[in-house]
Structure formats: structure tokens, C-alpha cells
Amino acid sequence: MEMKHYVLVSNSMDAMALYQAMEDKKIKSTLAPTPREADHCCGVCILYYDENDKDMIKKISEELTINIDDFYSCENKDDPNRYKFC
Structure with missing residues (x-):
């Protein structure tokens, strides 16, 4: 199952x-x-693709004094045929 990760x-x-x-x-x-x-x-929000980047994102936000409200992950429900027209 593919997941999407958001900041x-x-x-x-x-x-x-x-x-x-x-x-x-x-x-x-x-x-x-x-x-x-x-x-x-x-x-x-920011969609990031590798869940392993979460700690680095936290570190970057601390350096910039940007408050992260939450991290959110969910199953990718995008339709793979969305942009196929033929």
C-alpha cells in the first residue's frame, strides 16, 4: 500500500x-x-515522498523556527487512470 505523507x-x-x-x-x-x-x-501543506525524511524535516523547521502543527499520513487513493484519455 502506497502512502502519502504531509507536513x-x-x-x-x-x-x-x-x-x-x-x-x-x-x-x-x-x-x-x-x-x-x-x-x-x-x-x-507540503507533500513529501519518503517517510524517512521526517526527522530531517523536523530539524530544518527548528533551524528556521517554523512551527510544524502536525505530520499527516494517509493511503494514496489517487486514481491511476485519472489522466488517461484513450
Whole structure:
């Protein structure tokens, strides 16, 4: 089962700053809408692909004094045929 991993922060500016720092450290990630199931107030979060990067992400956020509200993981329910048209 493939999982999706998210970093939830309180605002989009923190999300952008943390995302940029993660990118600089070569952590594969993407800015993404916050999943509805995460029930979080900020509409932007960071999707990261390797669960083993969690400790490094915590360290980066501490260095930048960015508060991480939560880490959220869920099963990937994306339809693999979503963009297939023929």
C-alpha cells in the first residue's frame, strides 16, 4: 500500500519557506492542498515522498523556527487512470 505523507503548518508563508529549505536539502517534496481528512485550517501543506525524511524535516523547521502543527499520513487513493484519455 502506497502512502502519502504531509507536513501541516499554520500558514502558507511558513509552508513556502519550509518547502524551499527542504528543496535546498534535496528532500523530494511538493506544495499541495491540505487533505480534507487532515482537518487543518491552512489550505496549503507540503507533500513529501519518503517517510524517512521526517526527522530531517523536523530539524530544518527548528533551524528556521517554523512551527510544524502536525505530520499527516494517509493511503494514496489517487486514481491511476485519472489522466488517461484513450
